[in-house]
């Protein structure tokens with residue numbers, strides 16, 4: 001790719017900055033792949049718990065546990081952590 005093309009793609013104003021951005025974006029893409037893999041693993045583990053509880057006659061959802069999960073993310077990441085945890089819970093147990 002030419003320097004000007006790379007600069008165009010990254011929004012950088014010089015080739016040096018464009019290279020920093022391109023390299024860091026590769027790392028972000030690799031991190032996102034790992035995050036997606038972890039989310040999928042979390043979904044599978046959550047399904048094991050839900051199936052065990054439903055199989056025993058219980059309910060899919062356990063709100064007191066969900067409050068703990070929400071608190072964990074909020075403590076680590078602040079208010080947006082709560083939104084992230086809500087999305088994870090929706091992915092893991094569906095909408096309620």
Ligand SMILES: C=C(O[C@@H]1C=C(C(=O)O)C=C[C@H]1O)C(=O)O
Pocket residue numbers: 045046047049050060061062063065066069088089092093
């Ligand atoms: C996995 C569980 O079941 C459900 C899914 C949860 C989760 O994915 O973290 C949390 C609480 C439950 O609503 C559990 O009770 O731990």
